[in-house]
Amino acid sequence: xxxxxxxxxxxxxxxxxxxxxxxxxxxxxxxxxxxxxxxxxxxxxxxxxxxxxxxxxxxxxxxxxxxxxxxxxxxxxxxxxxxxxxxxxxxxxxxxxxxxxxxxxxxxxxxxxxxxxxxxxxxxxxxxxxxxxxxxxxxxxxxxxxxxxxxxxxxxxxxxxxxxxxxxxxxxxxxxxxxxxxxxxxxxxxxxxxxxxxxxxxxxxxxxxxxxxxxxxxxxxxxxxxxxxxxxxxxxxxxxxxxxxxxxxxxxxxxxxxxxxxxxxxxxxxxxxxxxxxxxxxxxxxxxxxxxxxxxxxxxxxxxxxxxxxxxxxxxxxxxxxxxxxxxxxxxxxxxxxxxxxxxxxxxxxxxxxxxxxxxxxxxxxxxxxxxxxxxxxxxxxxxxxxxxxxxxxxxxxxxxxxxxxxxxxxxxxxxxxxxxxxxxxxxxxxxxxxxxxxxxxxxxxxxxxxxxxxxxxxxxxxxxxxxxxxxxxxxxxxxxxxxxxxxxxxxxxxxxxxxxxxxxxx
Numbered sequence: 001x002x003x004x005x006x007x008x009x010x011x012x013x014x015x016x017x018x019x020x021x022x023x024x025x026x027x028x029x030x031x032x033x034x035x036x037x038x039x040x041x042x043x044x045x046x047x048x049x050x051x052x053x054x055x056x057x058x059x060x061x062x063x064x065x066x067x068x069x070x071x072x073x074x075x076x077x078x079x080x081x082x083x084x085x086x087x088x089x090x091x092x093x094x095x096x097x098x099x100x101x102x103x104x105x106x107x108x109x110x111x112x113x114x115x116x117x118x119x120x121x122x123x124x125x126x127x128x129x130x131x132x133x134x135x136x137x138x139x140x141x142x143x144x145x146x147x148x149x150x151x152x153x154x155x156x157x158x159x160x161x162x163x164x165x166x167x168x169x170x171x172x173x174x175x176x177x178x179x180x181x182x183x184x185x186x187x188x189x190x191x192x193x194x195x196x197x198x199x200x201x202x203x204x205x206x207x208x209x210x211x212x213x214x215x216x217x218x219x220x221x222x223x224x225x226x227x228x229x230x231x232x233x234x235x236x237x238x239x240x241x242x243x244x245x246x247x248x249x250x251x252x253x254x255x256x257x258x259x260x261x262x263x264x265x266x267x268x269x270x271x272x273x274x275x276x277x278x279x280x281x282x283x284x285x286x287x288x289x290x291x292x293x294x295x296x297x298x299x300x301x302x303x304x305x306x307x308x309x310x311x312x313x314x315x316x317x318x319x320x321x322x323x324x325x326x327x328x329x330x331x332x333x334x335x336x337x338x339x340x341x342x343x344x345x346x347x348x349x350x351x352x353x354x355x356x357x358x359x360x361x362x363x364x365x366x367x368x369x370x371x372x373x374x375x376x377x378x379x380x381x382x383x384x385x386x387x388x389x390x391x392x393x394x395x396x397x398x399x400x401x402x403x404x405x406x407x408x409x410x411x412x413x414x415x416x417x418x419x420x421x422x423x424x425x426x427x428x429x430x431x432x433x434x435x436x437x438x439x440x441x442x443x444x445x446x447x448x449x450x451x452x453x454x455x456x457x458x459x460x461x462x463x464x465x466x467x468x469x470x471x472x473x474x475x476x477x478x479x480x481x482x483x484x485x486x487x488x489x490x491x492x493x494x495x496x497x498x499x500x501x502x503x504x505x506x507x
Contacts, residue, residue, distance in 0.1 A: 010063055017055050020046040023116060023150040027076070037070035043078045045150040080151045082111045085118060092144055093122075097137055097311055104128065108160070118151045121158050129157040136316050184208055184301050186241060188217050188270050192291035194259045199272050199290050205300075206244035207443065209275055217241055217270040219294055220263055235260060237286060239269065243300055245357045248273055248284035260289055268294040305447035308421045314407055315415040317376040320367060335372035336506030339499065344369040344453075345423040346495040347378075348487045349433050350396045352386045356435045360384025361409050362398045364416060365487030367495050368423065374495050378419045379488045381406040397486065409440045417446055425452035428471045428494050455498050462504045471497075 007026070015021045024044040031038050040060050048056075057073050064071050086109045093104060108123035124132065132138060142153040184205045191201050203217035218239030227233050238247040248271065250260060263269060273286040347366035353359035366378040381398065383406040393399050416437075427433040430452050438448050459469040466473060475482060475493050478500050482493035 013059055014042070014056060017059060018052055020044070020048060020052065021056075024075075025146065025150060027147045031068075032070075035070065036068055037072065038064060038068045039072040039074065042073060042075045043148070043150055044075055045078060045080065047077050048075045078149055080113055080118065080149050082113060085111050085120065085145065085149060088145065088148055089120060089122075089141065092141060093137065096140070097132070097135065113151070116151050118145070118149070118153050120153065120155050122155065123158045123160045126159050129159055132157060134313060135311050184243075186217055186298060187295065188268065188292040189295060190293040191270065194256050194290050195253070195288035196272070196290070199270055199288055201270070201292065203241070203270050206239070206241045206246050208243075209246070210443070211275045213272070213274050215270065215272045216246070217268065217292060217294065218245075219268050220265050221245070222247075222265060223263060225261070233257070237263075237269070237271075237289075239271075241294070242298065246284055248286040250286040250289060256289075263289075263291065268292050306445045308446070309414045309418045312415050312418055314411050315378065315380045317368070317378050317419055320374045320377050335499075336502055338506065339369070339502045340372040343423040344426050344498070345420045345450075346426040346455075346491050346498060347420070347433065347437075348427060348490040348494065349436055350398055350487050351436060352384050352388055352392055354432075356432075356439055358386070360386040361436055361440065362388060362392075362396065362403055363487040364412060365489070365491040366416070366419060367488075367491050368419070369495060369499070372499065374492070376419075377488065377491075378416065380412055382409050382412055383407065384409070410444055413441050413444050413446065417441060417448070420450055423450060425450045426455055426494065426498050427452065428455045428490070428497075430454040430456075453498075455494055455501065458498070458501045458505070462501050 011025060015024055021044060023046075024042055026040060027043045028041045029038065030041065042056070053073065053075055056075065057071065060073055061071050086106070089109045089111070090104070090106050104122065104124060109120065110123065111118055111120040122129075122132065138155040138157075141155060145151075145153045184207075186203050186205065188201050188203060191199075193199075199215060203215045206216050206218060209216050216239070218241035220237060221240050222236075222238040224236050225233060226236060233252050235250040236247055237250055238245065250271075268291070270290050270292045271286045272288040273284055275284045345366050345368050347364065349361050349365075350363035351359050351361050361382045362384055363381050364379065367374050368376040368378075381403050383403045385408075388398065388400050388403070425434070431454065434448070434452055441448050455474075456469050459466070459474045463469065463474065463477060466477060471490060471493060474497050478497060480493050480496050482489045
């Protein structure tokens with residue numbers, strides 16, 4: 001019989017074997033799938049003789065699952081040497097955070113040893129220090145160093161004078177220099193001047209019109225007349241150019257207002273206007289409008305897509321919190337290879353509504369499944385550019401107050417794409433969630449290339465006896481309780497359901 005222990009409990013037991021092991025720690029665990037072997041690699045600041053190694057091996061065997069036919073250990077003596085530590089810090093930062101090389105030189109890493117604690121300082125420019133802090137690099141570096149040396153680590157930054165001017169960070173530094181901003185355009189026909197002959201016949205895609213002064217075109221889908229508090233009339237015009245939809249406010253002009261009012265649904269306009277924010281919401285004002293004909297042969301041009309970001313910037317993954325998570329020393333013979341040989345990310349979105357083109361995301365929740373176990377979670381509220389209705393609040397519990405200080409989806413998308421990179425996506429009613437993610441990823445010039453699985457379809461195939469296969473019904477079948485209609489809670493339930501369904505599928 002073996003005992004499941006946390007990593008801290010296990011290390012405490014190892015250190016208790018002998019005073020020479022008081023600073024011992026695990027640097028890595030290697031699993032041999034072909035011969036069902038496991039090897040625990042320890043580091044220690046003292047030389048360990050064969051007799052003590054045998055004691056360590058005996059202790060290790062107690063907590064190792066019997067599924068492993070061979071259990072081995074290695075113990076490597078590691079001296080806490082300042083020069084070695086500085087070299088490892090510089091090497092790690094340049095490997096994991098390439099943009100740090102812009103700010104950091106080997107002589108900018110300064111370390112000192114105080115007992116079992118190593119304090120180090122990174123001398124960086126102000127931009128570089130902010131970048132390191134926002135990316136959580138210090139904490140990750142401390143974790144890495146703790147697996148390389150038998151000491152605890154505490155890092156900090158110190159501001160140095162910039163030797164060169166760099167205004168952008170991370171991979172955008174390089175991409176920005178090589179890639180010029182792309183504006184895809186539509187050439188309309190038969191322009192009839194109403195407001196201004198200088199508008200021309202070239203408009204950018206609504207999909208690309210993010211902010212600032214733009215000229216856009218499209219078929220009118222709705223037009224309504226309103227009045228300001230002072231009784232001044234204005235129009236709200238909704239248009240669609242097949243790449244996206246938007247609406248704009250058009251204020252009256254004595255000379256042309258009546259001509260604009262004559263425009264009906266189905267007709268096409270080309271408009272010059274300004275896109276910005278009003279009370280924290282995306283707002284468009286049409287300043288000049290002409291009639292036109294939308295090209296019948298229009299074919300949407302694919303846009304250049306950015307590479308997946310190399311580092312997290314705003315939203316960082318966290319260790320999974322579900323009680324279903326098991327120790328690295330645990331085993332489960334029932335997990336099929338299809339589940340253990342691939343990485344999955346189960347995700348869920350809360351939105352302001354169901355129409356993907358006219359609604360926004362209010363919350364993202366995701367968990368990663370590696371080797372059949374839930375290992376990490378990614379979660380954040382999102383401030384949408386769309387109103388959260390009372391009906392939506394009743395469903396999700398997410399209010400305007402809750403998201404007022406949350407990041408916009410444009411800031412969240414890069415980190416989410418980093419989290420799902422290389423994984424197969426899983427969602428309950430996946431088509432809905434995928435449409436939202438693809439829309440907002442596309443707006444930031446990213447392509448979502450991940451394959452995905454709809455857990456509803458898997459449930460239908462494995463549980464045909466159920467009359468319904470919504471998340472609540474399937475969760476009830478497996479005895480899984482959760483807070484429905486909050487993204488992270490839904491995700492954990494979906495992940496646990498997915499694992500159970502994959503087991504059933506394998507049987």
